[in-house]
Amino acid sequence: MQRTRFGDMACSIARTMDVIGEPWSPLILRNIYVGITRFEQIQQGLGISRKVLAERLRWLVENGVLERQEYSSRPPRHEYTLTVKGLELCDLLLVMVRWGDRWTAGEAGPPVLYRHHACGEISHVELHCSVCDQPMHATDVDVLPGPGAEAEETSARTSP
Amino acid sequence: MQRTRFGDMACSIARTMDVIGEPWSPLILRNIYVGITRFEQIQQGLGISRKVLAERLRWLVENGVLERQEYSSRPPRHEYTLTVKGLELCDLLLVMVRWGDRWTAGEAGPPVLYRHHACGEISHVELHCSVCDQPMHATDVDVLPGPGAEAEETSARTSP
DNA sequence: CCCTGTCAGTTCCCTAAGGGAACGTATCGG
DNA sequence: CCGATACGTTCCCTTAGGGAACTGACAGGG
Numbered sequence: 001m002q003r004t005r006f007g008d009m010a011c012s013i014a015r016t017m018d019v020i021g022e023p024w025s026p027l028i029l030r031n032i033y034v035g036i037t038r039f040e041q042i043q044q045g046l047g048i049s050r051k052v053l054a055e056r057l058r059w060l061v062e063n064g065v066l067e068r069q070e071y072s073s074r075p076p077r078h079e080y081t082l083t084v085k086g087l088e089l090c091d092l093l094l095v096m097v098r099w100g101d102r103w104t105a106g107e108a109g110p111p112v113l114y115r116h117h118a119c120g121e122i123s124h125v126e127l128h129c130s131v132c133d134q135p136m137h138a139t140d141v142d143v144l145p146g147p148g149a150e151a152e153e154t155s156a157r158t159s160p
Numbered sequence: 161m162q163r164t165r166f167g168d169m170a171c172s173i174a175r176t177m178d179v180i181g182e183p184w185s186p187l188i189l190r191n192i193y194v195g196i197t198r199f200e201q202i203q204q205g206l207g208i209s210r211k212v213l214a215e216r217l218r219w220l221v222e223n224g225v226l227e228r229q230e231y232s233s234r235p236p237r238h239e240y241t242l243t244v245k246g247l248e249l250c251d252l253l254l255v256m257v258r259w260g261d262r263w264t265a266g267e268a269g270p271p272v273l274y275r276h277h278a279c280g281e282i283s284h285v286e287l288h289c290s291v292c293d294q295p296m297h298a299t300d301v302d303v304l305p306g307p308g309a310e311a312e313e314t315s316a317r318t319s320p
Numbered sequence: 321c322c323c324t325g326t327c328a329g330t331t332c333c334c335t336a337a338g339g340g341a342a343c344g345t346a347t348c349g350g
Numbered sequence: 351c352c353g354a355t356a357c358g359t360t361c362c363c364t365t366a367g368g369g370a371a372c373t374g375a376c377a378g379g380g
Contacts (some may be wrong), residue, residue: 002340003183003366004207010271012260013186013253019264022181023163023367030173034303039328047164049368064263065332072282075376077327085263090298091287093173095255100172101225104179108308111170115302117294122304127251128288132279138250142275143194144282148268163337163367184339199357209339216356235347237356 010150016089017091019063024048024056026093029082032066033090037079065089170309176252179223184208184216186253189242192226193250197239225249254285 007018020026023110024046031042043053057080065086071079082090094114100123101110114121129136166178176305180186180233184206191202191228225246231239242250254274261270261284273282289296 005262006183006187011187011190011264012257012270012272013190014260015264016256016260017183017186021186023166023177023181026173026177027166027171030171033298040291040326043328049370050329051331051369052367055366057329072327072376075327077376086263087298088164088259092252092255092259092295094287094298094301095252096176097172099248099252100174100176102248103166105172105176105308109306110172112172113304113306115304116289116291116294116296117300117302117319118294118296119289121289121291123289123291123296125287125296126290127254127285129276129279129280129281129283130286131276131283134276134278136254136276136278136283136285138193138247140252140277141254142277144273144275146270146273148265150269200355203357209341211340211360212338215337232347232356234379235356236345237347 002058012147019065020060020092022056022059024052025060026096028053028056028060029065029086029089030093032080032082032086033093037081039080042080060069060086091125095127098124179225180220180249180252182216182219184212185220186256187214188220188252189246189249191223192240192242192246193253197241199238201238202240218247251285255287258284285303 005018006014006021009015020029022075027046028042028048031037031045036042036045039053039057042048043050046053050055057066057068061068061080064083066080067083068080073075097110097112097114105111112126115121116123127136128134129140166174166181169175170305180189180291187206188202188208191197191205195200196205199213199217202208203210206213208216214310217226217228221228221240226240227243228238231237257270257272257274265271274284275281287296288294289300
């Protein structure tokens with residue numbers, strides 16, 4: 001399809017999308033997160049094309065989000081597990097779930113619930129400020145240029 | 161490309177991806193969030209194809225994430241603004257930024273900084289539990305079936 | 321020892337989605 | 351009238367996704 005490269009942009013959203021922006025990637029991560037770690041299981045659970053699944057898994061392993069591990073050597077079998085980098089992406093999934101529950105769940109209610117270990121209650125994530133611990137939303141922040149803002153076109157090609 | 165439909169899945173991640181899972185959508189939202197609200201500006205800023213931008217904007221408006229508003233009637237000109245639904249998606253962007261900053265920013269540091277209105281400090285989002293206010297991450301939760309979880313299997317199976 | 325089954329992919333073809341450029345329309349300013 | 355601006359739409363080309371068939375490596379059963 002000749003997709004534009006996101007990885008080179010000076011934007012953390014674009015660079016995150018470069019890693020997990022392909023349509024199936026978050027769902028693959030979700031499955032591995034809940035313990036569906038083998039090729040066959042993931043493929044059947046999602047209904048994803050085997051070809052695309054193989055591509056995505058390879059990409060996610062290359063990018064340090066997943067690890068491919070042998071769980072049987074006699075018939076050589078592998079499973080995929082989350083790295084720390086991948087686990088932190090699952091936080092992103094929790095926020096996606098929160099939005100999906102609020103805006104797309106409809107009458108039936110959320111398909112999945114989350115029980116917090118610390119309090120034992122069914123709950124959902126909320127965003128707080130890392131400094132003052134108060135709620136922090138998109139409406140509560142000013143956006144300022146940071147140190148990595150446009151390290152200039154030495155390596156970052158934004159326009160062809 | 162004959163893409164599989166995500167919107168019908170009983171999964172809030174899939175349904176969220178159905179709305180903003182197309183590669184450019186988060187970047188379009190980001191631009192509108194920071195005040196780049198017109199077609200021409202967005203197109204030039206992102207380097208996105210005009211065709212795809214028109215498609216995405218239409219889709220996002222149809223799905224209630226954006227509103228198309230006339231800011232000039234004499235030459236009929238429009239701009240796009242976030243709905244509440246769209247603004248809440250920007251919270252998701254903040255979490256994406258956080259991950260991108262941590263794992264993809266490299267030496268140069270984050271390209272963009274966020275200053276929290278409440279405390280005036282440069283900070284980032286952290287995920288907390290909506291019930292007990294303690295930190296809540298993907299490792300801190302149990303995943304349970306919810307009310308909207310696939311009512312189909314009730315006929316085949318009695319109980320889990 | 322062959323047959324079947326399972327797992328983890330790979331290869332093939334077809335279709336549809338993204339990229340890019342040109343074109344269309346509406347208006348204003350000079 | 352001519353150009354510039356803003357917002358798309360249309361066209362063609364390339365490429366990525368879907369789907370099914372195929373491969374390979376082994377295990378278990380008869």
